[in-house]
Amino acid sequence: MSLQVIINGIATGSIYALIATGFALIFNILKFSNFSHGATMTAAAFVAYFLVSSKGMGLVPTLAVAGLAGALIALFGEFVGFRRILKNHSAPTYFFVSSITLGTLYEGLVTIKAGSNFFNFPSFFAEPTVGVGSLVISTSDLVMFAISAVALLVLAFIIQKTRIGRALRAVSFDRDTAQLMGIDSTRIIQVAFVVSGILAGFAGVFLGIKYTLYPTLGSLVVKGFIASVIGGLGSLTGAVVGALLLGILETILLAVLGSGYSTIAVFGVMLVFLLIRPQGIAGSNVQEKA
Amino acid sequence: MEPMLKVKDLAVSYGHVDALRGIDIQVEKGQIVSIIGANGAGKTTLLRTISGLVKPKAGAIEFEGQPLPRKPSKIVGAGVVHVPEGRKCFSGLTIRDNLLVGGYLFKGADLEKDLQDQYKRFPILESRKDQFAGTLSGGEQQMLAVARGLMSRPKILLLDEPSMGLAPIIVNQIYDLIREIRDSGITVLLVEQNARKALGICDYAYVLENGKINLSGSGEELLRSDAVRKAYLGG
Ligand SMILES: Nc1ncnc2c1ncn2[C@@H]1O[C@H](COP(=O)(O)OP(=O)(O)O)[C@@H](O)[C@H]1O
Numbered sequence A: 001m002s003l004q005v006i007i008n009g010i011a012t013g014s015i016y017a018l019i020a021t022g023f024a025l026i027f028n029i030l031k032f033s034n035f036s037h038g039a040t041m042t043a044a045a046f047v048a049y050f051l052v053s054s055k056g057m058g059l060v061p062t063l064a065v066a067g068l069a070g071a072l073i074a075l076f077g078e079f080v081g082f083r084r085i086l087k088n089h090s091a092p093t094y095f096f097v098s099s100i101t102l103g104t105l106y107e108g109l110v111t112i113k114a115g116s117n118f119f120n121f122p123s124f125f126a127e128p129t130v131g132v133g134s135l136v137i138s139t140s141d142l143v144m145f146a147i148s149a150v151a152l153l154v155l156a157f158i159i160q161k162t163r164i165g166r167a168l169r170a171v172s173f174d175r176d177t178a179q180l181m182g183i184d185s186t187r188i189i190q191v192a193f194v195v196s197g198i199l200a201g202f203a204g205v206f207l208g209i210k211y212t213l214y215p216t217l218g219s220l221v222v223k224g225f226i227a228s229v230i231g232g233l234g235s236l237t238g239a240v241v242g243a244l245l246l247g248i249l250e251t252i253l254l255a256v257l258g259s260g261y262s263t264i265a266v267f268g269v270m271l272v273f274l275l276i277r278p279q280g281i282a283g284s285n286v287q288e289k290a
Numbered sequence B: 001m002e003p004m005l006k007v008k009d010l011a012v013s014y015g016h017v018d019a020l021r022g023i024d025i026q027v028e029k030g031q032i033v034s035i036i037g038a039n040g041a042g043k044t045t046l047l048r049t050i051s052g053l054v055k056p057k058a059g060a061i062e063f064e065g066q067p068l069p070r071k072p073s074k075i076v077g078a079g080v081v082h083v084p085e086g087r088k089c090f091s092g093l094t095i096r097d098n099l100l101v102g103g104y105l106f107k108g109a110d111l112e113k114d115l116q117d118q119y120k121r122f123p124i125l126e127s128r129k130d131q132f133a134g135t136l137s138g139g140e141q142q143m144l145a146v147a148r149g150l151m152s153r154p155k156i157l158l159l160d161e162p163s164m165g166l167a168p169i170i171v172n173q174i175y176d177l178i179r180e181i182r183d184s185g186i187t188v189l190l191v192e193q194n195a196r197k198a199l200g201i202c203d204y205a206y207v208l209e210n211g212k213i214n215l216s217g218s219g220e221e222l223l224r225s226d227a228v229r230k231a232y233l234g235g
């Protein structure tokens, strides 16, 4: 196996890691799967494309706008889609319905604006590749990996070391008890949605750079979902590890089997893995509500 | 003098089921007041209503002469701190993080000082501060839950069955701790099924039965009362 393939795999995996952690953050705190996460990625990436990239601005402003758009969309979703359901202790099915409805809404709005066309982000980099020794790495892969890694390290620091991060962990563990410590759980849930939205915005742009931008791009969220399940639902570290493994596995299978069979093989391997170890790598025993 | 905490004609229901009706309770500053009652009497519901987790159907709660805020986070800020039934330590957080979460409303040097105070009071917590709370024994978790509550700087501490499931020797330690807390100037509202213990320590007590206060009096009075002896002290 060439080192080249592994490196490509890690680059892809780091994008999946952004998706998986954004997804897992909300799962941790609400104990349900936010099925609007994929459409949030797409919508945020399109907002950044139309407002910034298509006007010739570079990657940094694009990511800033995508992150901001993702955060606002996620906040809107929290308020419209989830807060009332949470307050009323409604059945988990309602989370399922409202998150899917929101996702369909976002995707519909994007389609109205964009049609079913494909859009290309301008090439953000002067040199398409960089050579490291005998390796040739695509500049965009390298930059996307670096930015994802920094974003995830910052997130890890916030969650482990800061006051707001401790509150996030406490609310994820036991919302009622956290409130008894003076924590405003609604505010903390909003913070989780904002962070998840920023990660979705970044991931949307990166997927757009890698695969072009189109209204159903968000369906790639399933990769993040698989990664967080493999990692062990409820564990952010597990989600990152699962995402990197998935990225590497995909790239290897693509190199060995070609594009047709590799997709099927990836899902096959994942199913077998989950049969053997249903609790995932991290193995926490969170019960899924929806 | 005005009582510190005053619960007036409080009623709570879960859907169509009434859990509390016509509850009147007063807690004087600096005292330990107990509420005893059997399983399902409504003790936890009462504490959860005071701390804002459950919304009352009717009635009022006053603290230091003012209506108590309605949001749990504001209630803690006012100095009403609830240590829940079953400890509810954040088992996947370290002991240190549990304590820091307890001190969520405070920052910087204040928070650090409170943390050191709790370590001084509970050396076992300091020696294991980087371990997950889930690794502590039941008694140690109860200590942690109380210490975490103290980190919120309570004026009044609501304790829900702190002796539940603990060996008698540990229960005695917990009760020594409750006395110590009262002596440090913090008022205590203590909810217990363990009537003998709770009546032995308190200045005043209420008996809660099927969501209603049926009896009240000083600890000694209730320990001597026939009704209490029959129902709660095994004759
Ligand atoms: N979340 C809830 N939903 C419905 N009924 C509840 C709930 N919590 C408690 N109850 C009911 O309210 C009554 C009082 O319960 P609780 O306050 O827990 O009593 P205690 O703490 O004295 O054991 C019981 O009949 C219990 O079944």
Ligand SMILES: [Mg+2]
Residues within 6 Å of the ligand: B040, B043, B044, B045, B085, B161
């Ligand atoms: Mg109870």
